Amino acid sequence: MIKLGVVGTGGMANSHAKAFSAIPGVKLVACCDIDAARARSFGEKWNIPGVHTDYRRMFAVEKLDAVTNVTIDAAHAPVSTAAIKRGLDVLCEKPLGVTLAEARRMRDLAVRKKVVHMVNFSYRRSSGLQAAAKYVRDGGIGRVLHVESSYLQSWLSQPAWGDWRTKAAFTWRLSTKHGSGGVLGDVGCHILDMTAFLCGDIRSIFCDLKTFDKGVRGNRLGEYVLDANDSCVMTVEFANGAIGTVHTTRWATGQMNSLRTRVWGDQGAVEVDLDRSYDEYRVVRGKKAMLAAEWKTVACKPAPTMYQRFVRAVKSRRNDPSDFVNGAKVQAYLHCGFESARRGRPVKVVF
Numbered sequence: 208m209i210k211l212g213v214v215g216t217g218g219m220a221n222s223h224a225k226a227f228s229a230i231p232g233v234k235l236v237a238c239c240d241i242d243a244a245r246a247r248s249f250g251e252k253w254n255i256p257g258v259h260t261d262y263r264r265m266f267a268v269e270k271l272d273a274v275t276n277v278t279i280d281a282a283h284a285p286v287s288t289a290a291i292k293r294g295l296d297v298l299c300e301k302p303l304g305v306t307l308a309e310a311r312r313m314r315d316l317a318v319r320k321k322v323v324h325m326v327n328f329s330y331r332r333s334s335g336l337q338a339a340a341k342y343v344r345d346g347g348i349g350r351v352l353h354v355e356s357s358y359l360q361s362w363l364s365q366p367a368w369g370d371w372r373t374k375a376a377f378t379w380r381l382s383t384k385h386g387s388g389g390v391l392g393d394v395g396c397h398i399l400d401m402t403a404f405l406c407g408d409i410r411s412i413f414c415d416l417k418t419f420d421k422g423v424r425g426n427r428l429g430e431y432v433l434d435a436n437d438s439c440v441m442t443v444e445f446a447n448g449a450i451g452t453v454h455t456t457r458w459a460t461g462q463m464n465s466l467r468t469r470v471w472g473d474q475g476a477v478e479v480d481l482d483r484s485y486d487e488y489r490v491v492r493g494k495k496a497m498l499a500a501e502w503k504t505v506a507c508k509p510a511p512t513m514y515q516r517f518v519r520a521v522k523s524r525r526n527d528p529s530d531f532v533n534g535a536k537v538q539a540y541l542h543c544g545f546e547s548a549r550r551g552r553p554v555k556v557v558f
């Protein structure tokens with residue numbers, strides 16, 4: 208039985224609790240949030256006996272094997288570091304840290320301590336993405352030349368997920384002082400991970416970031432200064448020589464949460480569009496299809512979730528590919544994005 212503790216009991220923690228509760232051999236034994244009422248109601252909802260407001264105390268008094276860290280981005284490093292120092296296996300929410308230096312320290316510590324370490328790049332669970340990545344890697348579309356990737360959300364322009372002016376899960380995401388990297392840090396990390404998973408490492412990034420006026424007096428909501436970027440456009444070059452665009456925004460009215468990548472090679476093309484399905488990809492390949500520009504849909508068998516993969520890693524003591532080493536890599540892409548936007552020129556990626 209894996210005894211699991213949950214740190215951070217906001218919105219996303221419910222997805223973690225639901226998923227882990229359904230996996231045989233896992234028991235949720237403790238949870239923690241700095242907001243005591245939130246921690247208490249979470250504990251009641253998910254039938255978790257140990258309820259805490261200080262993760263250090265929770266790690267000291269509870270008998271845990273593993274921790275899932277679902278705190279705000281700024282708390283990922285302190286919480287995961289404290290857990291690893293106690294020898295606990297960690298599933299950490301994305302992005303791994305707030306800065307590249309922090310992410311590298313987390314990676315190095317996790318590797319040194321030989322715990323199981325994983326970052327929840329949740330879209331990696333898409334079997335369509337996994338199969339398309341293998342197809343590209345195996346040379347299915349020939350030499351990769353050109354890539355187009357986007358992650359589109361709309362919660363600043365359409366209130367389908369609630370009002371960003373009042374919902375706590377949105378306000379910290381708008382403020383750099385509260386550790387947010389804006390749309391680039393929040394979901395740009397997902398689309399950069401998906402793109403690199405499909406096409407290989409990125410070696411240089413040219414990035415433009417924009418923080419649009421939101422029509423709020425003084426550009427602040429109480430303690431939250433609304434200074435985090437909300438639109439991001441990048442051009443990237445891959446280690447294999449291909450080039451591409453990656454963009455993401457919170458202003459894409461009409462899109463809820465849309466991730467799509469298209470990759471063109473000299474012998475074909477693939478597309479992964481998670482709005483269509485998590486369990487398929489599309490491909491153009493072969494003389495006839497290329498003459499007619501005909502896309503074929505390839506159906507794939509659903510793959511394990513990231514939570515199932517974490518449990519598998521804990522049991523087998525073998526890290527999942529979405530480990531802290533990959534998490535620090537994605538953090539390097541974020542770092543280069545910020546640096547490039549600041550300097551106004553492309554920046555080479557150093558992992």
Ligand SMILES: NC(=O)c1ccc[n+]([C@@H]2O[C@H](COP(=O)([O-])OP(=O)(O)OC[C@H]3O[C@@H](n4cnc5c(N)ncnc54)[C@H](O)[C@@H]3O)[C@@H](O)[C@H]2O)c1
Pocket residue numbers: 214215216217218219220239240241242245262277278279280282300301302327328329330375376377379393
């Ligand atoms: N993988 C995904 O697809 C995905 C989706 C949504 C959110 N996330 C990530 O999950 C994390 C949480 O996001 P959310 O939407 O649930 O936000 P949220 O604001 O709803 O929840 C965050 C919770 O963390 C708590 N917290 C902050 N500091 C803490 C600390 N030091 N100790 C204990 N608790 C602390 C807050 O009080 C809050 O309850 C973020 O890192 C976000 O990037 C990932």
